[in-house]
Amino acid sequence: MTRILEKLLRRLPIGWLQLTHNRNRFLSALAGVSFANVLVFVQLGIAGSMTTATLQPYEFFNADIMISAEDANSLTEGGNVARQWLFQALADPSVTDGTPLYVANLTWEMDGGQTILQTFGVDPKAVDFIGPSVAQKLTSLTLLNSAILDRKTRDLDREEVSLIRPHSPVTFESEGNTITLFDTFSGGGGFNADGYAFVSDQTFLNLFAKRSSGAPDHILLHVTRGADTDVVVSRLRDAIADKTLRIRSYDAARDEDLRYQKTQRPTGLIFGFGVLIGILVGIVIVYQVLSTDVASHLREYATFKAMGYGQGFFLGIVFEEAMILAIFGFVPGVIVATGMLTFMNNMTGLPIEMTVNTAIMVFFGTLAACALSGAIATRRLANADPAELF
């Protein structure tokens, strides 16, 4: 390693030699950087899972415009929308089709516990509004009280769930109703429920007796090919009498939901702070290591000053050390964090995972944080006074 760095830096890698001279201290420093990395990775993993979980249900549908109640900050929150606005929207020349969407949580009571399924009630014929992973299975919803189940639903036996097929359905009870599962699709547990289920609108109204067909949670619309969605949205806002409604493009609704989860829901803020705390811990650890290192080598640095070495040389050493700590601390950090995130994914069913993008982002973040720590630590170099050597 010394030779590689020597060739790379075209000078003696003093930072590397200093750090590795005391192996216990070096390993402690690396453990500190790795710990900070793990902290950041875990927080980012959870925050990322919130993003994935928020966006996941939007992938189940295929729409250009969504009409929701004014308090509907997300797909699962807020009041209902009068179905009459669907018909008024269909009067617009650019709106080709529309369908109501019903959303509620269904409780599946099992031995020793219960599983919450975020359940979407859709018209089984509205295949065009359903994403490809679910659309081809919609026909199995035409029978009353039939459903298709998210096979990644938390706490379910994956092997048993994988056997659910139209020819080998499974039934379960929920609040006095017997529901038959004919098929499965890939979803994944979120923060609001353990998994997802699709039922027909008729089954939905049967399961949730208090709900009315005239008041879905959202209305999904398609516009003609080539039409400007924003223009249509604007026209619908003018045409529909209820000015409290949120009429947005489907993409805008998804983006606003994500922004709401990240910036206004407590979970999003907590995860954000967690990332910040991890970064601060990392900066403090690296600063402490570098600062101690500079302090313990002041006499050597003063000697180098006496020999004519300039400030750039000393900054180079401190930054060399910062980069070494960042790189060597990152490797165990990313390995441990991957293991922890996988464990958390298995334990919670949340879509928590290590992604290449996250790893790259944290790596460069670590380099930046270590460089910042190094920049702060170099202030102590001023204390190296060559006149004190004699």
Next chain:
Amino acid sequence: MDPRNDFPVEVQALNHWYGQGEARKQAIFDVNLSIKSGSLTVLMGPSGSGKTTLLTLIGCLRDVMDGSVRLLGSELNGSVRATNEALRKRSGFIFQAHNLHESLSAQQNVMMGLQVHGRAADGAQFKEAAKHVLGLVGLGDRMEYLPHNLSGGQKQRVAVARALVGNPDIVFADEPTAALDRESGMNVVKMLKQLGVERGTTTVMVTHDGRILEQADRIITLEDGRLVKDTNP
């Protein structure tokens, strides 16, 4: 060497003090001297006489407050950092407490004396030069040793090699032979004398070692910050 530097050290009306106000204590009083190129000059005096202060002032390690010090032709009073660094690169320092870098081997410590002049296009040249000088001080077989594996005398010889490897114009030394046995000490002095003759390298050192006094071209004695005796033995 620059022909202007027949006298690489020229000191005029030099005063220096520590502290301020009532705590002010003057360490150097109106010192005037010039040191000839290639000579071996010894600074002597009792403890607290100001010889180390004078050495650090003319060695460009301490700011000149009052008076004039010209080192290798450059005025140090009011000199900027770049000038100081350039002058230090042309100087060699041998400290009593060797001040070797504990993480670097003997050879790497000596290479630091070369690296200050610029990055090596080929590190092997630096290694070879360091090896050569370590051989001259009798440490050819200790090149890979870290300082904590060397004796006090061996460390001091590494420090001497580090100071001399860059072929400095002037060497400043503080008790360079204190940790050395008679033979090693004499070898170091002979090397310095030889450099003076062959390259015109000037040596200014603080020492009480009688063996060196015999070899000195000039002995300057300080007492209470004043130059009280200047002899050419």
